[in-house]
Amino acid sequence: MKLTTNDLRTALLNAADKMEEHKDELTDLDREIGDGDHGINMSRGFQAVKKELEAKQDFADLGELSKLVGMTLIKTVGGASGPLYGTIFVKFANTWKGVGEAEGDALVSGFEEALEGIKTRGKADAGEKTMIDVWTPFINALKSEGDLSHAIDEGLAHSKTIMATKGRASYFGEATKGVQDPGALSSSLLLNELKEALHD
Amino acid sequence: MINLILVSHSGKLAEGLKDLLREMAAETPILLAAGLADGKIGTDVGRIEQAFGNISDDALILTDIGSATMNAELALELYAGDRDIRFVDVPLVEGGFLAAVLSGQGKSLDEIITALEAEFKK
Structure with a gap:
């Protein structure tokens, strides 16, 4: 599997469209078990990313592109998602500094660093009904060259069944079982686009 | 004198605490x-x-909860100035009282953090 700078840029433009399509769904879910702004926040953040990427087509490498995306998300998303999604791309930027195309271990380590970054920032781990429950199986599948789509779907489906023990949703306790976590859903939208960008 | 930075989702909450x-x-x-x-609710790294x-x-x-803490930690990572700024994870209101009084007494940042941790991290 290989990720090129241009393919990552395209994937992010597509992810921005996906966030827009699912804006109301994300917000409705967040209204059930959170503070009801996830769709609005993700839409604002990814539209800002789209604007930046439309203004600048050529990036030196994955690091430069990821850094711009990370800082844009940090500044525009708001809520807990701003620092969390921002951290993903800042970690990509650190790992892929000066790297035009990532493959093999370099590709995997970018994703692993990003996941570690989210865990540290959110003081969370797998099994707490968060975005981590989608990122973890995705990265495991990436490492084992498994089916990425299947991993995303399984992670998303499993996260729906369990109880939230982190973030605002945790205040709703048992009532969160059976409700889709909005952060897990937005992560699945992003990862599905990143998956499309990965080629042999 | 050590400055206190109150990070809250609510402007009113922070003003009232001040x-x-x-x-x-x-x-x-x-x-x-x-x-x-x-006047919207939320926290902003900016x-x-x-x-x-x-x-x-x-x-x-x-900080108060969740993203206030995440944004504070993120802002600290991005900070390139030369002041010593630190975050301590203790209750905002009670921790604020102790920190404000100790700062007013001229205590150092280390002394204030040690006192806060002794009081709230038992």
Whole structure:
């Protein structure tokens, strides 16, 4: 599997469209078990990313592109998602500094660093009904060259069944079982686009 | 004198807490990074960075919940200035009282953090 700078840029433009399509769904879910702004926040953040990427087509490498995306998300998303999604791309930027195309271990380590970054920032781990429950199986599948789509779907489906023990949703306790976590859903939208960008 | 930076989702909450702390420690510099534009609820890394730019000495950050803490930690990672700014994860109101009083007594950042941890991290 290989990720090129241009393919990552395209994937992010597509992810921005996906966030827009699912804006109301994300917000409705967040209204059930959170503070009801996830769709609005993700839409604002990814539209800002789209604007930046439309203004600048050529990036030196994955690091430069990821850094711009990370800082844009940090500044525009708001809520807990701003620092969390921002951290993903800042970690990509650190790992892929000066790297035009990532493959093999370099590709995997970018994703692993990003996941570690989210865990540290959110003081969370797998099994707490968060975005981590989608990122973890995705990265495991990436490492084992498994089916990425299947991993995303399984992670998303499993996260729906369990109880939230982190973030605002945790205040709703048992009532969160059976409700889709909005952060897990937005992560699945992003990862599905990143998956499309990965080629042999 | 150690500055206090209060990071809250609510501008009103932070303003109210500042009023409370003023009664106990009138001299302690207190900066707010709270709420969003138009009085909306939320936290914003940009407002925290703005507060960093306005401190008059080393500073201690206190936060309310979730994203306030994440944004504070992120702002600290991005900070390139030369003040010693630190975050301590203790209750905002009670921790704010102790920190404001100790700062007013001229205690150092280390002394304040040690006292807060002794009081709230038993």
